[in-house]
Amino acid sequence: MVDLLIRSADVLQLRDETARILTDHDIAVRGKRIEMIAPSGSIDPSQAKSVIEAAGQLAMPGFINTHAHVPMVLWRGMGEDVNIESWFNDIIWHLEANLEPEDVYWGMQLGILEMIEAGVTAVNDHYWHMEYAARAVEKAGTRALLGQAMFGANGMSQIDETAAFAARWEGAAGGRIRTILAPHAPYTCDDDFLRASAKKAERIGSGIHIHVAETREQTRASLARRGQTPIAVLQDCGIFNVPTVLAHAVGAAPSDLEILADLRTPVGIAHCPKTYAKLAMGYSNLVEWRALGIAIGLGTDGAVSNNTLDLWEAMRLTALGQKQLTGDAEQLTIPQALTIATAESARVYGQPHDLGDLAPGKLADIILVDLSEAHHFPLNSVSASLVYNARAGDVRTVICDGQVIMREREHLTLDKDEISANIAPRMERLRQRENAGVIQTYKP
């Protein structure tokens, strides 16, 4: 017996940056993992505990959001048409002074609900009150890599506290939850703090998730102040002794690429192009980075800059943005965009052997996408349609860790009405910007 049989789907597989479609195949899932993928009819449906008929739907790996602050969905639409300094100092760090732990619980559920509807099954989240985020992930049935954010100014004791959080939740929810240490950025954490964070991460076997070189201006300011790029600072502080997810690195200098290309520990870049365009941060040249073997994952950042948590948008903007940036439409091809969205995002997320591919032995994080609507017809190229035509609304069914969590757009784990009802009364307080507090000042 298998636990779940997905029948007659077309299955997307990327191999060596080439996309192929296994037409009309069955996928058998046992427990958390894919057991077999075979031409339709090879697996007897009476031998499956549960069957999904997927004829005409495309099966692909669930998207992995490699950098987000999910509960910020609470404030979406509130940081508009401003540059990054104003975005932080006039808006975000006032709003976040209002944040209470239960806000994170409900905001995290809301953001995960939106992500499930867009086919996102895993998120690398960097935020506050992460016990509450973890409880939301437990309930949602999705996968998360959770890091409790730290500002150096809040003191060294945070490192032990967030390491304790990390230890408590590592491997929770049957392995769906993993943890990571999350110092905010080199401009908000001094070298001693970064060094201590890196040492702690080494000691407990954790990785680091950190913002770095978000803009070229940050790199320029760091060079002017101390003669080192922010990425060189991270290296000196030992951050790269552990697996690291770098959020953004848009301002990376050529010397930084050499640092990153030479590392022995895994390091990945989370690329969030909608946020970069919206905050006029520039784009990094992913073509150069990928040529050096540096892994790129898709991310959304928070919804106050990105407005949505939709990785179809991020994938599309990654391809479009690189063509525009390089002035060469042959760059960042469709199979490359799909590879970034799947296997490469899994590398950045730290589970390259488990996620980002549909194959026997992989964890069963599978989404079924309907490509039959008018905006895909005629379906001359499935892979082109995925990168340039598909919308979140085309995702019909979402499976994570072998469990169906959305079926034909019906949620099986989260309750939108309950979430909305719990968030609505919080919003008057959460929208205040005039109170006394700010949680930080942006001055890189």
Next chain:
Amino acid sequence: MVDLLIRSADVLQLRDETARILTDHDIAVRGKRIEMIAPSGSIDPSQAKSVIEAAGQLAMPGFINTHAHVPMVLWRGMGEDVNIESWFNDIIWHLEANLEPEDVYWGMQLGILEMIEAGVTAVNDHYWHMEYAARAVEKAGTRALLGQAMFGANGMSQIDETAAFAARWEGAAGGRIRTILAPHAPYTCDDDFLRASAKKAERIGSGIHIHVAETREQTRASLARRGQTPIAVLQDCGIFNVPTVLAHAVGAAPSDLEILADLRTPVGIAHCPKTYAKLAMGYSNLVEWRALGIAIGLGTDGAVSNNTLDLWEAMRLTALGQKQLTGDAEQLTIPQALTIATAESARVYGQPHDLGDLAPGKLADIILVDLSEAHHFPLNSVSASLVYNARAGDVRTVICDGQVIMREREHLTLDKDEISANIAPRMERLRQRENAGVIQTYKP
């Protein structure tokens, strides 16, 4: 009695580039036009022949696609990851050699179906066999400005032929169809041909829809060959003596902006940012153009470059692209993006007094958008959600010329199954690139 009453909608209005929302208002439609917009309850529903309950939905003007080649949807996904020379010479102009008149009839229906589902109610279309396109528009119930494409090499007789088409269809379908002359581009039509086209347009009271300065390279090549920019060529040939829609003009030189800003006849630019990024054509600086009073409309170009005919995408990429291009996130604000998508696109389309705004006296081209899904919640800013969160799938109901053409996503004019069944058997022939013919060579 009114013909149609839309009850309890929230109504988007742009005034002086400021967005306001009239909360909980009724819209009364008599014949083709909006008669009244008033707070909910002001209009007795028993006095309406037809009622749409729209509580919780947002009413806004239907999108206007100011530059497209709609029937090219037939080949979507077939021009991927290539630069513009190869796109034209290796792909498009082979494929188009296969085109038969009935292909246009069905391709036009398919593209309009997709546009209706995305809330697009009007299109300025530049293509072949336009009698067949016109018949599709008649059936669809949407609005179109149709121009039969001309290459100079096909001879002067085309001008009379396309003018005859224009005369036959101008004002057809109760005014929903208008016509325009459509010489392809200055690099495919010589000066004599352009001059004759302009004179014919003046004589018959038509405008001109033409591609120009699609890339900076085209401007450079024109300057090298003849010491004039492509836009200066159009001016010399008298094109700007009639209302003109310029497709792209991405390669416009500063001197071209002066030409365009000084014109007395209306000239508008169709801006198709997804195509520009995808073909690595660069972006024009709309901020500068708009400061000179030059009207910008949204366009999709054809679906072999743009892949979809979705103006939500075009609006979003317009805002994101300008922030990225200028390096200033305060540029191309949300109200400006919405103004471009509505009133300014109506200017480019040549119906500034009829379209692009919901107000008494305007033509009733109205879409109802559902902003209640998770990707809009909490709805902290309606206008931000329209520009950065909304998807084509959020459009519920579409009204054009006072007639409901899609109601709660059910089509009332076009039949997707019929369209698909008619297109499928054509595709083997249409996909051939190995036949003898090409319709043109790209060598600007």
